[in-house]
Amino acid sequence: xxxxxxxxxxxxxxxxxxxxxxxxxxxxxxxxxxxxxxxxxxxxxxxxxxxxxxxxxxxxxxxxxxxxxxxxxxxxxxxxxxxxxxxxxxxxxxxxxxxxxxxxxxxxxxxxxxxxxxxxxxxxxxxxxxxxxxxxxxxxxxxxxxxxxxxxxxxxxxxxxxxxxxxxxxx
Numbered sequence: 001x002x003x004x005x006x007x008x009x010x011x012x013x014x015x016x017x018x019x020x021x022x023x024x025x026x027x028x029x030x031x032x033x034x035x036x037x038x039x040x041x042x043x044x045x046x047x048x049x050x051x052x053x054x055x056x057x058x059x060x061x062x063x064x065x066x067x068x069x070x071x072x073x074x075x076x077x078x079x080x081x082x083x084x085x086x087x088x089x090x091x092x093x094x095x096x097x098x099x100x101x102x103x104x105x106x107x108x109x110x111x112x113x114x115x116x117x118x119x120x121x122x123x124x125x126x127x128x129x130x131x132x133x134x135x136x137x138x139x140x141x142x143x144x145x146x147x148x149x150x151x152x153x154x155x156x157x158x159x160x161x162x163x164x165x166x167x168x169x170x171x
Contacts, residue, residue, distance in 0.1 A: 028099045035102065036072050043068035107143045114140035 005024075009017035044065030047056035058067040086094045117136045121128045 024096070024099065028095065028102075031099070031102060031106070035106070036076065039075075040065050040068040040072045043071055104147075107146050110143040111140060114143070 005017040005020040008020050043052060043056055044059075044067075046052045047054060047068065056065075056067045056071065058065075060066040083091070083094065083098075114136060117132075118140060121132055121136060
């Protein structure tokens with residue numbers, strides 16, 4: 001991801017690289033918030049359905065899943081602790097690697113959900129409205145295309161290896 005910032009710095013100037021890096025950081029923070037919310041709601045739903053210990057199905061007085069949120073917080077603190085083990089000169093690069101891995105994980109989750117929807121439709125095809133036969137296959141194909149695009153470089157353009165050596169930002 002930092003390849004875009006390095007390319008912008010070369011072609012446009014240092015200010016463009018700064019904005020790209022800032023956008024990546026904001027996107028990473030927003031994705032972390034969304035991922036944390038989805039994880040706590042998912043843990044809560046699985047606990048309520050009996051798939052996880054019932055202690056994780058507790059809510060606070062506002063109806064938020066407090067026990068599941070505690071588990072997500074504990075996992076986040078463990079990840080932050082592991083991040084502190086990364087040498088300080090390499091933390092920015094580690095952030096980009098983590099953001100890429102997080103995006104890959106989310107795409108795989110989307111594909112899994114879409115495949116689950118397709119399986120549900122195949123099991124009871126007569127009760128499914130027509131729009132589901134259009135939306136669910138598309139919901140399976142689109143994330144798969146995102147994986148394909150990430151793994152193969154654009155023809156005629158710079159390859160990922162041209163910008164893979166990430167240097168610390170020059171701000």
